[in-house]
Amino acid sequence: MSVIIGQKEYFKGIGQIKFEGVESDNPFAFRYYDENRIVAGKSMKEHLRFAIAYWHSFCGDGADPFGPGTHHYPWDVASDARQRAADKADAAFEFITKMGAPYYCFHDVDAIDGHNDPKEFGDRVKFITDIFAKKQAESGVKLLWGTANLFSNERYMNGASTNPNFEVVAHAGAQLKGAIDATITLGGEGYVFWGGREGYMSLLNTDMKRERENFARMLHTCVEYARRNGFKGKFFIEPKPCEPTKHQYDYDAATVIGFLREFDLLSEFGLNLEVNHATLAGHTFAHECQVASDAGMLASIDANRGDTQNGWDTDQFPTDIYEWAEAMSIILKQGGLAGGGINFDAKRRRNSTDMADLFYAHIGGMDTIARSLLIAEKIAKHGEMDRLKAERYASFNSGKGADYAAGKLKLEDLYKIAIEVGEPAQISGKQEYLENLLGRFV
Ligand code: XUL
Ligand code: CO
Numbered sequence: 001m002s003v004i005i006g007q008k009e010y011f012k013g014i015g016q017i018k019f020e021g022v023e024s025d026n027p028f029a030f031r032y033y034d035e036n037r038i039v040a041g042k043s044m045k046e047h048l049r050f051a052i053a054y055w056h057s058f059c060g061d062g063a064d065p066f067g068p069g070t071h072h073y074p075w076d077v078a079s080d081a082r083q084r085a086a087d088k089a090d091a092a093f094e095f096i097t098k099m100g101a102p103y104y105c106f107h108d109v110d111a112i113d114g115h116n117d118p119k120e121f122g123d124r125v126k127f128i129t130d131i132f133a134k135k136q137a138e139s140g141v142k143l144l145w146g147t148a149n150l151f152s153n154e155r156y157m158n159g160a161s162t163n164p165n166f167e168v169v170a171h172a173g174a175q176l177k178g179a180i181d182a183t184i185t186l187g188g189e190g191y192v193f194w195g196g197r198e199g200y201m202s203l204l205n206t207d208m209k210r211e212r213e214n215f216a217r218m219l220h221t222c223v224e225y226a227r228r229n230g231f232k233g234k235f236f237i238e239p240k241p242c243e244p245t246k247h248q249y250d251y252d253a254a255t256v257i258g259f260l261r262e263f264d265l266l267s268e269f270g271l272n273l274e275v276n277h278a279t280l281a282g283h284t285f286a287h288e289c290q291v292a293s294d295a296g297m298l299a300s301i302d303a304n305r306g307d308t309q310n311g312w313d314t315d316q317f318p319t320d321i322y323e324w325a326e327a328m329s330i331i332l333k334q335g336g337l338a339g340g341g342i343n344f345d346a347k348r349r350r351n352s353t354d355m356a357d358l359f360y361a362h363i364g365g366m367d368t369i370a371r372s373l374l375i376a377e378k379i380a381k382h383g384e385m386d387r388l389k390a391e392r393y394a395s396f397n398s399g400k401g402a403d404y405a406a407g408k409l410k411l412e413d414l415y416k417i418a419i420e421v422g423e424p425a426q427i428s429g430k431q432e433y434l435e436n437l438l439g440r441f442v
Pocket of ligand 1: 147192238
């Protein structure tokens, strides 16, 4: 059966979204995201490397635990799986192009329907990969990262790479091979591992030591395969503490960094931090960014936000300018994201049912983040925030403090110094002052 592509316009009446500035009243325009504007030596486009998430934007139907989907897509009607996937690709590339986003991201099963036969599924993924390759060449849109969905199929109910049954692990491997092949063919800049079911529901039936070892074994197996087959990009792990499992092994940035170090995977990987996952781990987004950045591991971001009253992954579009200003300051300080970009792993609300809502959601998200970049630049230029932080630790820069930091002092030396210096003077942490300073730039 031959498949028809590129014949339809799905988002009729909505044209290219352009920058019009803060005075603009046009809801279909950017007020802050000006892709060519130079900020700290690079264009906004290069700094932010925005990506559209295939799953939420073109597959997510708005279903929740209390009811089925409310989003009905005109590209999701053909009876043949390949034609449906081709129609979805038409809609996706139309949207991504109209938004002016340079990148997209996808799971294998977002691109085309899954199939239990690994050969048939592999063929389907190859089929859609060819279409994506054509669409990328026509539009100039690039693949930020690819990934395999190893959590939806019921065979993964006890985990994928951490499944207690080796046969399920083999199926996970088959799927990973297909998704890695697609990522390589499409020139993906990264490959993401998010272990949705790589954790446990109960320790009573779980050999955690073996599961973590098996998880690391699969990562090594994938890295070896991808490198042997020409993958030049970066591997990312996306931490999340729980949901759908009670406990996920990739709990948070610090846990993942420890895991990668324990299993000798540190050099191949970076972290893809998701805002709402940080919240679920009981951290701020800035905390996760700082932990990752300090370890040289802050590579990519899944942009969204939670809801302060709901303790689950609501995946809302970013609007919190304070949250982003703090995080962006950390990103800017490390010279940008290491190998990744900013992917909108965010979804419209169930009752946001107009096609226009998909545009408003992304325009708002891109503007929030672009604005945070401008704020971060101002904070850096002003310099007081950095200066105050540095001053707080100045006692380690010279004299005995520097000797101590260099490992030259023994515990007995500290005893002598404590007697010599007497009671230290009180030094204010100036938190409110710094909060005001941040507020001034926001
Ligand atoms: C789930 C989540 C995933 C990953 C990719 O919480 O964030 O969509 O980003 O598998
Ligand atoms: Co994510």
